[in-house]
Amino acid sequence: MRETWVVGAASNRFGKMSETGREAATRVSLQAIRQAGLGPKDIGYTFVANAFGISEHQAHVGPLINNGLGIPDVPSVTLESACSSSSAALHEAFVQVAGGFIDAALVVGAEKLSHMDTLSATSYFAIAADYAFETKNGATFPGLYATLASAYRQAFPTKDEMFGAIAVKNHANAARNPHAHFQKEISMATYLASPMIATPLRLYDCCPFSDGAAAVVVAAKEVMKSPVTEPLVVRASARSGSVTDMQDRPDLLGLPATRTAAAKAFRQAKMEPKDIDFLEVHDCFTIAEVLALEDLGFFPKGSAASAAQEGTTTRDGSLPVNSSGGLKAKGHPVSATGASQVVEIFEQVNGLAKGREVPKTETALAHNVGATGGSCSVHIFARR
Numbered sequence: 001m002r003e004t005w006v007v008g009a010a011s012n013r014f015g016k017m018s019e020t021g022r023e024a025a026t027r028v029s030l031q032a033i034r035q036a037g038l039g040p041k042d043i044g045y046t047f048v049a050n051a052f053g054i055s056e057h058q059a060h061v062g063p064l065i066n067n068g069l070g071i072p073d074v075p076s077v078t079l080e081s082a083c084s085s086s087s088a089a090l091h092e093a094f095v096q097v098a099g100g101f102i103d104a105a106l107v108v109g110a111e112k113l114s115h116m117d118t119l120s121a122t123s124y125f126a127i128a129a130d131y132a133f134e135t136k137n138g139a140t141f142p143g144l145y146a147t148l149a150s151a152y153r154q155a156f157p158t159k160d161e162m163f164g165a166i167a168v169k170n171h172a173n174a175a176r177n178p179h180a181h182f183q184k185e186i187s188m189a190t191y192l193a194s195p196m197i198a199t200p201l202r203l204y205d206c207c208p209f210s211d212g213a214a215a216v217v218v219a220a221k222e223v224m225k226s227p228v229t230e231p232l233v234v235r236a237s238a239r240s241g242s243v244t245d246m247q248d249r250p251d252l253l254g255l256p257a258t259r260t261a262a263a264k265a266f267r268q269a270k271m272e273p274k275d276i277d278f279l280e281v282h283d284c285f286t287i288a289e290v291l292a293l294e295d296l297g298f299f300p301k302g303s304a305a306s307a308a309q310e311g312t313t314t315r316d317g318s319l320p321v322n323s324s325g326g327l328k329a330k331g332h333p334v335s336a337t338g339a340s341q342v343v344e345i346f347e348q349v350n351g352l353a354k355g356r357e358v359p360k361t362e363t364a365l366a367h368n369v370g371a372t373g374g375s376c377s378v379h380i381f382a383r384r
Helices: 021-035 061-069 085-098 118-126 141-155 160-174 188-193 256-269 286-295 334-349
Strands: 004-011 045-049 076-079 104-111 196-198 212-220 232-241 278-280 363-370 375-382
Touching (some): 004 085, 021 061, 021 104, 021 212, 045 085, 061 076, 076 085, 085 104, 085 212, 085 334, 085 375, 104 334, 141 196, 141 286, 212 334, 232 256, 256 286, 286 363, 334 363, 334 375
Parallel strands (some): 278 363
Antiparallel strands (some): 004 212, 104 212
């Protein structure tokens, strides 16, 4: 395989967009391409992540984005893998470039649901679960992740303040991120006073609905003679799946897809967790950050809940986690989330993460989950 780099990355501010998802995707795509020192005509394939585009009455959005970029003859494909859609798109782009089929690819994810009422938007999100056996029987994602949180708290000594420290940490990071939905810190008192959404998860344990778009450009090392940015070398790109319905899983103390994808990624990269400097993990709920850190192999089972409280995972800690603010506070525009994790890593490596810098940026890992773990992507990056 050819050595493959991420050479450009861009994101808009997550939250509520006035423009359409298609418009936002086109705009951030052009920003990422230009940042790479390339032009749209250098792109050989476009991979578009868009899970709920039908909410804007628009499917087949890839060719429309390409039209906006002035490359209507370039092939495109639209991918849906729930919340892991754009990391799945990144994997496909990596395969195409590393395999020598194309020299450069665009990966872009976009989502817009703010024009809908809360019930309608929630209904769209819920169809990423098993509609027949979970959604139709009243299960929601807060409820499903609350089930995971309850199982974890029953198995291991866990205090409210442990989960609260994760929320406080991620809001503090997001307050310094111009791309973030929530740019305001919260206190532990605010967390503890917030209403219960699905026991034991409080309001500040939960990520928001967000609009947003994020894009990355992937290119082969051999065609980037003089990169204008510090590229991210893709050391590993791994995906996995698992049993979708939680009632059919052997236990609820982690996500099997994360464990499998992580094992593949570390094997590809010829690395171990101790070799990673910082992480962006899928924290749609605070319990999800805990489970990710354990399933990825950074903490023994039952020990990650206290990591934020102890300062291990803060920006200046020994293992910074979610310096972007994570899904929890940066926001979660479903199909843009995986790409936005790579934007954060790219900005950290290129000195663009002003005010939220992490101490060491030689290696990084991005972890992105679909729904409650039916799919998962793990990417490992390193400097040249």
